[in-house]
Amino acid sequence: MSAKSSAAIRYTTLRLAIFIGCFLAVGGLVQIGALPKGLGDSNFVWVVLLALLISAPLSFVLLRKQRDAMSEQIVTKVDHTKARLEANRSQEDGAVQ
Template structure:
């Protein structure tokens, strides 16, 4: 998961550099009234999203499998804890009925 996040960040930073270069070379219009601090990262985000979607498909699938396995383990642990609690409750009720 960390690898996927770092790869996404790398693509975004690359797009940020390209967007900055395009704006300051006057190829892409700059923001109005000095709003380049918001315009350039927004442009980079719009550029990096489809690139990440296509380029990182395999890595995203790998991360998805890891997350699904973690969720399954958590569900199994919660179910086991619930069963243990039910068993302890049944034992406690059986102990109070015979007393």
């Protein structure tokens, strides 16, 4: 497994863990009555939306290092791909002349 995919997997796993933690916390607070329940049968949707709303800024702040590492590895991979394409293009240009 390449370093890029492991950084992406690590970031995604941590982001999902933060969401699940927020989902469980919001669900628990709704069940004990600390937060209002959704209208009718919308309780699950309410809990999911609230968990998303809370987990997004938490992920942004808490996962900065992982996001930067993943971004750096993606940029490196893109730069290598661009260099390889440029090398192929220059080889083709030389063969055509």
